[in-house]
Amino acid sequence: MPTEADHTGPAPGALLLCRAVPGAVAPVAHLLRERMQLTRAGDEWSVLVPEGGPWRDAGEPVDRVVTGWATALAVGAPWPVLALWWDADHAGFTLASGFRRPVGFVWLASGLPAGEEEAMRTFAARVGLDPVLDLQALDRLTKPDSAADARTRLRGLLAVLARVGVSLPRQLAPGEPADRLREAAALQPDSLPVEWPGWRDAVAERDTVDHSRLGPWMPWTGGPRARALALAQVAAGVPLTARGVRRRDGGLIAAGALFLAHGLLSLAYGLTHPRD
Numbered sequence: 344m345p346t347e348a349d350h351t352g353p354a355p356g357a358l359l360l361c362r363a364v365p366g367a368v369a370p371v372a373h374l375l376r377e378r379m380q381l382t383r384a385g386d387e388w389s390v391l392v393p394e395g396g397p398w399r400d401a402g403e404p405v406d407r408v409v410t411g412w413a414t415a416l417a418v419g420a421p422w423p424v425l426a427l428w429w430d431a432d433h434a435g436f437t438l439a440s441g442f443r444r445p446v447g448f449v450w451l452a453s454g455l456p457a458g459e460e461e462a463m464r465t466f467a468a469r470v471g472l473d474p475v476l477d478l479q480a481l482d483r484l485t486k487p488d489s490a491a492d493a494r495t496r497l498r499g500l501l502a503v504l505a506r507v508g509v510s511l512p513r514q515l516a517p518g519e520p521a522d523r524l525r526e527a528a529a530l531q532p533d534s535l536p537v538e539w540p541g542w543r544d545a546v547a548e549r550d551t552v553d554h555s556r557l558g559p560w561m562p563w564t565g566g567p568r569a570r571a572l573a574l575a576q577v578a579a580g581v582p583l584t585a586r587g588v589r590r591r592d593g594g595l596i597a598a599g600a601l602f603l604a605h606g607l608l609s610l611a612y613g614l615t616h617p618r619d
Contacts, residue, residue: 434493
């Protein structure tokens with residue numbers, strides 16, 4: 344017999360793909376203050392599977408929340424973040440990289456494209472896909488196809504991303520319920536939970552981080568560039584958080600709060616762990 348999910352479509356959910364190994368992603372992901380499961384998604388990729396409190400408990404639009412998370416993660420790290428998201432009516436992705444404006448694409452639940460083709464071309468260039476063969480495969484995702492719903496479109500996107508090393512565990516299929524995805528991620532051999540450890544433990548954790556894998560721009564690596572980035576994050580976080588509060592936009596609030604947390608934590612770390 345049909346279930347309620349058959350009539351309402353899949354529950355909102357998301358996956359955050361980071362182009363870095365889990366050991367490099369975990370210290371940054373802690374600052375989101377969202378319970379997640381982290382596991383490998385290819386030789387040079389990791390995936391964060393969020394519990395989904397903002398859209399499950401607070402009713403925030405999943406696309407806005409994960410766009411904020413992806414933007415905040417990417418601006419504090421030397422690797423891009425790709426957020427895959429879905430709800431009962433839509434599905435799509437957002438790619439965030441550094442301070443550049445995020446780019447993404449949306450499909451209706453039926454699979455009908457609702458994004459701009461130019462965004463897909465920008466996405467291909469930023470990820471490093473082949474500008475001819477891979478772009479042709481992506482271009483097919485921007486055309487109507489009565490046999491492909493939104494979930495099929497996301498699977499098609501992942502198939503193209505396999506060419507740049509993305510390899511999601513087969514149990515982590517877009518469109519599945521968040522609790523099922525987290526359970527599946529937790530069963531992976533290299534999986535680890537990500538939770539906010541508190542300010543004291545977060546600062547102490549910086550001493551155990553392999554800074555060489557995070558790049559010289561990571562704020563807790565020390566030096567003038569790191570301090571400049573920390574100050575920039577604080578400066579960006581204040582207006583972004585204020586704008587999110589005014590608009591009641593959970594994604595903007597999450598991004599602004601992470602900028603502030605990341606910047607302040609990094610400045611505090613610089614003061615308590617000066618470099619010669």
